[in-house]
Amino acid sequence: MSQSSTPPAPVPPPASLVVAVTTYKRNDWLAELLPQLVDQARAARADEEAGVGRARVVVVDNDPDAGAREVVEAVRAANAGEPEPAEIGPHYAHEPVPGITAARNRALDEAADARLLAFIDDDELTRPGWLTSLVRAWRAHGCAAVSGPWYPRFESEPGAWVRGSGVFGAVTAADGAVMTKAATNNLLLDLDVVRGLGLRFDARYGLSGGEDSAFLGALRQGGGVIRFAADAALDERVPASRATRPWVLRRSLRSGATWAAVRVEAASGAAGLGARARYAAKGALRAGRDGALALVSAARRDEAGRGRHEAACAGALGMVLGAVGGRVQEYSRGPRLPWRKK
Numbered sequence: 001m002s003q004s005s006t007p008p009a010p011v012p013p014p015a016s017l018v019v020a021v022t023t024y025k026r027n028d029w030l031a032e033l034l035p036q037l038v039d040q041a042r043a044a045r046a047d048e049e050a051g052v053g054r055a056r057v058v059v060v061d062n063d064p065d066a067g068a069r070e071v072v073e074a075v076r077a078a079n080a081g082e083p084e085p086a087e088i089g090p091h092y093a094h095e096p097v098p099g100i101t102a103a104r105n106r107a108l109d110e111a112a113d114a115r116l117l118a119f120i121d122d123d124e125l126t127r128p129g130w131l132t133s134l135v136r137a138w139r140a141h142g143c144a145a146v147s148g149p150w151y152p153r154f155e156s157e158p159g160a161w162v163r164g165s166g167v168f169g170a171v172t173a174a175d176g177a178v179m180t181k182a183a184t185n186n187l188l189l190d191l192d193v194v195r196g197l198g199l200r201f202d203a204r205y206g207l208s209g210g211e212d213s214a215f216l217g218a219l220r221q222g223g224g225v226i227r228f229a230a231d232a233a234l235d236e237r238v239p240a241s242r243a244t245r246p247w248v249l250r251r252s253l254r255s256g257a258t259w260a261a262v263r264v265e266a267a268s269g270a271a272g273l274g275a276r277a278r279y280a281a282k283g284a285l286r287a288g289r290d291g292a293l294a295l296v297s298a299a300r301r302d303e304a305g306r307g308r309h310e311a312a313c314a315g316a317l318g319m320v321l322g323a324v325g326g327r328v329q330e331y332s333r334g335p336r337l338p339w340r341k342k
Helices: 027-046 069-078 100-110 130-141 160-165 191-197 211-221 245-266 269-299 303-323
Strands: 015-023 052-061 091-094 116-121 124-126 145-147 150-154 186-190 226-228 234-238 326-328 338-340
Touching: 015 027, 015 100, 015 130, 027 052, 027 069, 027 124, 027 130, 052 069, 052 100, 069 091, 091 100, 100 116, 100 211, 116 124, 116 130, 116 191, 130 145, 130 186, 130 226, 160 245, 160 303, 186 191, 191 211, 211 226, 211 245, 245 269, 245 303, 245 326, 269 303, 303 326
Parallel strands: 015 052, 015 116, 052 091, 145 226, 150 234
Antiparallel strands: 116 186, 124 234, 145 186, 326 338
């Protein structure tokens, strides 16, 4: 007598994958990162659960002088004798148009024939299993995007003010959690969803940043779900030049400005005017509150508390700036000053 059995679940087709690192004049860091990315791509291809067919590593160089080309060629030459397909690379793409938006859109173009695109920044270093964990999470959840955690790696021990600011705090969540926000320094995209929604990175944020917030906001608005993969971890380099009070305050100002700008510009008409007024008022109130708390912390000689409140105050002032149409040009090649949209 034959026994009935449940047929095995169909094996999903292998997915083609591009790993894109956008870079600008960080050749020493890139030279250390690229071999890691090649190894990550090989590991993802070898992992049955991830189910990656083809994999390529692509460097999108935003340096007008194409300074990263030699780094890419050197790493590629070093891998010439490896048994893995030469298709993995790394491959080089020069994007001379200034700004992070142009670089990210070039990465989308370079992945035109792929199902998946993993973004990583040139100041990151990978941990074992990073890429495989991203793809496994995508397989498990069938989601539009997957983000992972990143942890600061300080070049030198920061002071209490910098640590207290919270700017370099690790970004984490529960494994599999649905995320309402993410960033493109550690992100996997299902390009079938991206193409179906007609998404590109918005040129308005090319020099200020915030392009990832606008992009992922549109992805979620279109029904896309972002999941968190706790094992897809990166380390983010923090050079001594960043672990300073001026850098932290400027970054906080920029973050607040882009946060408000993305939300204001997503609205239109009366709703847009209402959003401008609302975020400007909210930012002003928060700036006043945290400014006062920073003074109290300073009087108590609480450097960590002072850092927390001064950074929050700068972020709140940024909200006001962004609400009225201002920007902090983080990716400008000239003086980085706030400017007013026309």
